Amino acid sequence: MKYPFNKPFLCGVELKYIAESVLSGKISGDGIFTKKCQDFLKRKFQLNNSLLTTSCTDALEIAALALNIKAGDEVIMPSYTFVSTANAFVLRGAIPIFIDSESSTPNIDVSRIEERITARTKAIVVVHYAGIACDMMGLNALSIKYGVPLIEDAAQAIGAKYKDTYLGSFGALSTFSFHETKNINCGEGGAIVINDLELYASVEKIREKGTNRSLFLRGEVDKYTWVSLGSSFLPSDLLAAYLYGQFENYEIIQSNRLMLWSKYNNIFSEFQSKYGYTVPFIPEYATGNAHIFYLIVNNMDYRTRIIDRLKANSILTVSHYVPLHSSPVGRQFSDVNDPSISYKNCDRYADCLIRMPLYHELTTADIEMICERTLHIMSQIT
Secondary structure, three states, X not given: OOEOOXXXXXXXXXXXXXXXXXXXXXXXXXXXXXXXXXXXXXXXXXXXXXXXXXXXXXXXXXXXXXXXOOOOOEEEEEOOOOHXXXXXXXXXXXXXXXXXXXOOOOOEOHHHOHHXXXXXXXXXXXXXXXXXXOOHHHHHHHHHHHOOOXXXXXXXXXXXXXXXEEOOOOOOEEEEEOOOOOOOOOOOOEEEEEOOHHHHHHXXXXXXXXXXXXXXXXXXXXXXXXXXXXXXXXXXXXXXXXXXXXXXXXXXXXXXXXXXXXXXXXXXXXXXXXXXXXXXXXXXXXXXXXXXXXXXXXXXXXXXXXXXXHHHOOEOOEOOOOOHHHOHHHHHHOOOOOOOOOOHHHHHHHHHEXXXXXXXXXXXXXXXXXXXXXXXXXXXHO
């Protein structure tokens, strides 16, 4: 495949830092490079209380434990998201309350949340799809009004902003992914950000297998023991060393992605009315991070034909989520059969969204060729 959908980018210093980690004699969790990464998140993005995790999935599971989510609790979340958003809470026995997307973006429709809040609602989880911010003002207002903590699943949103504030700064807890498909990656990895400092001690213990080992290492107790539920959520310092190499090159990675994203947007915007698709909508309050460039076409059959023809031309484009409300497990755990609840927008994204290749090795000439080929195919099958 000449143009795969994604290629993880190697900056060049990752292997050097992995070797340094090995030679340090400390390659398990919370080593030298783990601390460097956490310091970077604080310095660059004002994420002041962050802890690296083995994945964003694990960070969400920590959040569910820290908020003491129990059987029968309800957790509001978008339907158009990855399964980890729901799994973390369903594993604690919670009932996922799925909300439709906005008509203009795949993000959660904030106007549909309040009608679903009940006395059993214990959290609101939001996902910043493609690194484009949700309506954080509306979400914060609901969180305060009902006393329900907000969790940001910012897996795709490193470096993106709501107005002048970095995403990950708003939720009581926020989570990030450093999976190989993300802008900044270490193969598999994540982080949890604790903005509600009353939760910090709990998160720290949960992340350390439910022990107070962190207190022991700081000399605050003379031995450590099992004090809460938890699991092994610390990444090896080898992964953190790789990640730090990526962080050091953050500006280079991001400037290139933004250039490529803008190239896609400039070309495809010109032909929207001719071919009947739409390009991503960026609300005025959002500053994106060029994580995904996507097109919304008219229907699933049309999308399938475009994807198949592009693949035959060695260009791999892909759809995205099957909405959780329509998934086999989603139907088991929620009230998705209620005929009064609509999911028409996220169903449309599920049927009509095409993600274009976007990775560091692409050039503007590559983007021009991919756009030209896509538009040519559209001209033949409309």
